[in-house]
Every structure is written in C-alpha cells, then in structure tokens.
Amino acid sequence: MGDSFPEKVLRSMEAVTYWAAAAPVLARLPAALGYRIARWRGDWLYRRQAGKRTELARNLRLVLGSELSLAAAQEATREWFRLASCEVIDVMRLRRGTRPLRRLVKIRGKEHLEAALAQGTGAILCCAHFGSYNSAFSVLHAGGFPVTTIGRWQYKYTASLSSVERRFWDLVYARRVRRHRQRPNIEPWPGRFEVATLAARALRANEVVTISIDAPPLDSDRARTVEVPFLGRRARLLPGVVTLAQLTGAPVLMGFLYRSADYRHQVLEISAPVPTEGDTVTAFARCAAKVSAAIQKSPAHWAYWASTADLANLGLIPPVQESSLAAGLLPLPDQAYLPDRPAAAHAAAPG
C-alpha cells in the first residue's frame, strides 16, 4: 500500500532537512557517532515508511525468490534504509579534499588500477548503483586517479521535480561530488551521440572512466540492450562498456564499495581486468555476473530495490500495471527517487 499524500510531504520535508541541515552537522561529528545517528535515522525511516518498506521487501523477494526468506528480506530492507542514510553522510564528508571520508575507506586492488594506467590506455571501472558509488569515485579521484564518470544526474531528468528542487539537489549533492572529478559527467541523454567518443578521449588521456552497467535503459536505448543472466533471472542491459573497451583497448575492472558492520568504515574492492575479447554479449555477461554477485552478496547495497518501475524496466519483475498504480496497490515511482538515497543515475554508454 502506498503512503498517503501528507505522509509523502512529511517525508520529503524530513529528507530535505536531513540533507541540508542534519547530515552536514553529523558529518563533522566523530565518525562513530555521526554514522550511528545516521543508522538510527535509517531505522526510524524503516518504521515510518510503510509503503516503501513493503515495496522494497516485496521486490527483494520477487527477484531473489527462494534465496531470501521473509525474515531475511525484512532485515535487508532495514539495512537498505540504514545504508541510504549513511550514504548521505559520506557525501557530506567529501570536504577538505575528501580527507574525512578517505580515512574511512580502504581501497583493495589499487594495484590493478595502477597497472592498467601504466599501460597508457586508461581504465574502465565498471560499477553499479551499489552503496556509496559516487562518493567512492570522488575518493578515488582525490587519491590521485583522474576519474571521469559516464552518467546522468537523476535530478536533471526526473520530470516531476521543479526547478527549485533541481537546484537544491545540485547544491547539496551533485556539486559536492562533481568537485572531485577530472571533468563533468559525460551524460548519455537521448541524441547525445558523442558520448562514446568523449569517453574514448578520456581513456586516451589515460583517465579512469566509470560506468554503472545496471541502469534501466531509456526507451530510446531499448533496441540496443542485450539480455544477460542477472540476479538469477534475465535482465536487459546496455553492453556499451564492452564495446568501448574493445574499441579503445582499455581494460575493464570491476569496482564495488562495501560498508562494514560498524557502518563507518568501507572497503572499495577493485578487481583484476575482466576479459572483454570476443563476442560482445558473452563478454558483457561476465561484467553483469560480477555485478550480480556483488548484489547477491550484499543485497541492501543495491539502490534499485526501491523502484518497482526500474526493476520492471530491467526485466527483473513483471511490468507494472497502470491500474495497479491507480488503485494504490503499488507505491508510485516517485517514492523510489525521493530522496533518501543519493540518486545519480549512471547509465552505461549507449550501445
């Protein structure tokens, strides 16, 4: 059952207050205390947001099925709310050259990235909307790796947002993240046919280009998707990361940021290069399998559980019926966006 309109308004007000006022203060407290309070907020939201909680737990079980008991789905849902709250603190700790966040993030596999860049072909860091991925990119950049991200800022293309809301999200979120990038995001909007060429330029300049491959395809990109095994099902995803690697010779490394049990320390795991030779679909399936494994290992880290429409768009659950939405049987899609979780959609390069 969806939340009522007044509940949605209250929720939005709470989120705005958290992002604009509370989180910046929490980010200046000792990390143990700041993240503990963020976790409490996550628990509070879990109790308060019945509609979103139900949607998340149901989506988890719909996709992961028998892998997840009801109790495990509820626990993963609670964890999702906690992580979402903590991710805001991560963004707020991206000050002073990201040092406050960097000292909480351990990077494993840095040598793979260094070896890739030593070849001079740049490196593609293949990721997902998983944990604090955007803050991870900033930490990486501030740590000496020139990072360019392919991805749309979600607040720019969510039709229901007003210009004031867009400006707000730019100020409290995008600006903080954007500061720690080699160049502005390469945003794959429909009709921006220069995206892959710009990404290739960044790779030729020996930069790290990040691509999240789990984004639901836009309608205009649907013809270019391929179907690959994903989360025990089959999903339609854009394989541009592999084509880009094949055309430029840049190696593809996988990167996932995991939050530890104390909620403040995190580990960015960077893999050795994934083979991208040969058939595009086969090579892309290897990347999708790595993303899938990361999500199955730690389901609460994945952003898309909160969006029934996005999961349907990926082909992981049946399409959402308009009649179901109208009858209030499913929460409206805006619940997925607003705005507990930092939400910059990173779509793969078209193709």
Place this chain on the structure above:
Amino acid sequence: METVINDYISRELVQDPALLPLADETRLLESGILDSLSLLRLVVFLEARFGVPVGDADLLPENFASVHAICAYLRAREPGRQETAHG
C-alpha cells in the same frame, strides 16, 4: 573519399539491410545508422584512414549527418584548406 566512407559505413555500421545501398545523402543519425558507439567506430576509422584528428568541438551532428557532410567536414580540415581559411 565519398566511396571509401560510404563503403565503410555500409559494411561496418549499417545494421538494417533495407538501408542498403546507402546513398551519400542518407541521414545517418535520423535513420539510426549512427549512434554513440558507431560514431566512435567511425571517428577511429576516419582518423586512421585520412589522418585527420577529430576534435571534441567537431563532434557535432551537422558534421556527421550524411556521407556528404562527413566529406565536407574532412575537406575543410585538410591542412591546405585550414591554412587558406586562416589566411
């Protein structure tokens, strides 16, 4: 130049056989022949084949709208032409 580019696009980038034979005036973007990644393929080919580096600022739809447009763009980038253009 037209023949070389037309051949490459016809052979490597056209997915729909109904679009062949490709006319030099065919709209490459509107017809879906060129997308983000196929443009990258084309740019790599043009730079290797004609030795003309394609700058970021030149990645404009009008420069890649058709085989004719691509040739016009490349001719304008030929060293002699640039010297003439810059006086």
